Amino acid sequence: MGLWDKLLELAGGYESLRLWFVLFLGTGLIAGVLTGFFKSRKIQPKGFKWKIFRNEGIFTVINIATAGTFLGWASGWLSRNGWIVIDQSPVEWWVIALEFALYFFAFDTWFYWLHRWMHAEPVYTWVHKLHHRSTSPNLLTTASVNPLESLVNGGFVPLFLVAMTFVAPVHEGAMMIIGPTNIIMGLYVHSGYEFFPKWWNKSWATKWFITATFHDQHHKYFTANFGGYTTIWDRICGTMRPKFEADYEKLRSRKKVAAPTGNIAPTA
Numbered sequence: 001m002g003l004w005d006k007l008l009e010l011a012g013g014y015e016s017l018r019l020w021f022v023l024f025l026g027t028g029l030i031a032g033v034l035t036g037f038f039k040s041r042k043i044q045p046k047g048f049k050w051k052i053f054r055n056e057g058i059f060t061v062i063n064i065a066t067a068g069t070f071l072g073w074a075s076g077w078l079s080r081n082g083w084i085v086i087d088q089s090p091v092e093w094w095v096i097a098l099e100f101a102l103y104f105f106a107f108d109t110w111f112y113w114l115h116r117w118m119h120a121e122p123v124y125t126w127v128h129k130l131h132h133r134s135t136s137p138n139l140l141t142t143a144s145v146n147p148l149e150s151l152v153n154g155g156f157v158p159l160f161l162v163a164m165t166f167v168a169p170v171h172e173g174a175m176m177i178i179g180p181t182n183i184i185m186g187l188y189v190h191s192g193y194e195f196f197p198k199w200w201n202k203s204w205a206t207k208w209f210i211t212a213t214f215h216d217q218h219h220k221y222f223t224a225n226f227g228g229y230t231t232i233w234d235r236i237c238g239t240m241r242p243k244f245e246a247d248y249e250k251l252r253s254r255k256k257v258a259a260p261t262g263n264i265a266p267t268a
C-alpha cells in the first residue's frame, strides 16, 4: 500500500478528503480576512470598480462560450483523428518533469512574443485592449479577453501536443500538470494579491518566475512586464519595469492590519 492510499484510508476516502479540503480552505479564508493577511497583500487597495467588474463578468461568459467551446471541440477532433497522441504507459518522474519544463518554457516564449505583438497597433485596439480595460486585475480579469486572444493563448496546448505527437508523445502524468497550469497561473497573476515571500525577487532560484505584482503592473502601466510565466524574456529584451523590484519590496513590507480598519498605507 502506497503512502497516498494510507492517507486516503486515514481521511476516510475521497468524499471526506474533499470535505476536509473545503473546510481547510474555508477556515484559511476566514482566518486570512480576520488577521488582515489579505488586506496587507492587496496590490492596488483602491483599484476595484464595479462597472469594470460587471463587464469582466460579461466578457468571461462570452469568451468561454465561444473560444472555450471551440478549443474544446478542436482538441477533441485532433485526438480522435490521431493528431494528438498521449502516451499512457508508466514512466519515470524525471521524464514527466522534463516534459513539463519543455511545455513551460515553450509557452512562456510563445506568450511573451505574441503578447508584445498584441501591444502594437492595430492588433492592440482590435484585440488586446479589451483585456487592458482592467487596470487593477481581479480573478475575473483572467478570462476577460477577446475570444481571438483566447484562441492564440489557449491554442498553444493543442499545438504543442500535435508537435510532440510527431517527436515524442507527452505522457499522461505530464498532461495532468500541463492541463491546469495555464488556468492556475492566470488566476494567480490576476488575483490582485501578492502571496509570494519578500525574498522572491532577490533569490537567484526564484527571481525568474513572475508574481502577481509583476503582471498587475503590466495592467497598471501597460508598457512593461510582458512575460506570462517567467521574467526571462523581459530581462533579455529590457522590457521589465525598472521599479518592479523596489515596488514589490514596498508592497511586501506592509504591516498586517487586522480587518476591518479603514485604509492600509504602505509602511515604506
Ligand SMILES: [Zn+2]
Pocket (backbone or CB within 6 Å): 115, 119, 128, 132, 218
Ligand atoms: Zn498586455
Ligand SMILES: [Zn+2]
Pocket (backbone or CB within 6 Å): 131, 137, 141, 190, 215, 219
Ligand atoms: Zn492580464
